[in-house]
Amino acid sequence: MKIIAHRGSSTIWPENTMFAFEQAENVGAEGFETDLRLSADEEIILAHDDNLQRFGLPEKTVSALNAEEVCRIEIPSPDGKHQGRIITLKMLLDRFPEKSYIFDLKITSELLMQKLKLLLKDLNFHNRIWFLTWSQKADDLVARYFPGYACFPRENITRRWGLSSILGMGALVQPTHKILSLPPYFNGLPVFKKKQIARLHADAREFVGYIVNTEKAFRRCCECGVQTILTDRPDLTAKLRQVK
DSSP, rough: OOOEEEOOOOOSHHHHHHHHHHHHHHOOEEEEEEEEEEEEEEEEEEEEEEGGGGGGGEEGGGGSSOOHHHTTTTOOOSSSOEEEHHHEEEEEEHHHSSSSSEEEEESSSSHHHHHHHHHHTTOOOOOOOEOOOOSHHHHHHHHHHHHTOOOOOOOHHHEEEEEHHHOGGGGGGOOOOOEEEEEEEEETTOOSSSSHHHHHHHHEEEEEEEEOSSHHHHHHHHHHHHOOESSSSSHHHHHHHHOO
């Protein structure tokens, strides 16, 4: 089972920082999910939120600062035990060129896509990259700038498919995307089924279980033959993978 660390980890380490990604690497994560934004000087920054109020820094806004200023900002882990600096995408790709990546496009911006394409070309980067988008416009931008790269279905499409899957009718509204994703449980109810995942794999389609942060969720993914998980707890899931 392949482990993709969500923001490095958004629950135990300072998310989207080099510290978090290095810790995820140390415990065995094969891939990283991260959030892309643009700084005021048009550098690609890794940040889930534009304003950093969630980290006690309401005066700091990524899009209003240049990259040098942003990369001096330290943010804490949820428990306050660790600190890490915000980084650029180039810093992450230079440090971990071999990892697989999921890029969450937090803004729908043609400029972001242009910058991303140039960066990946300059680095001669591999194509083991998937995209998360939040609008049809963003889907269209990915298709234009990265033809052939896989995009996750948008949230509203996935939610409908997930609810139908709980009722055993997922095949009726299954998205046509190359890569699909559902949580193991929703309100305590199992979402996807073993046969459902087997059919996707038989069709050479990718499936990602998310967000897999507990042993129960991990076991469900194992039972159903899920091959890739997205997790905030790469430390836990890597240990479970060793003993499953």
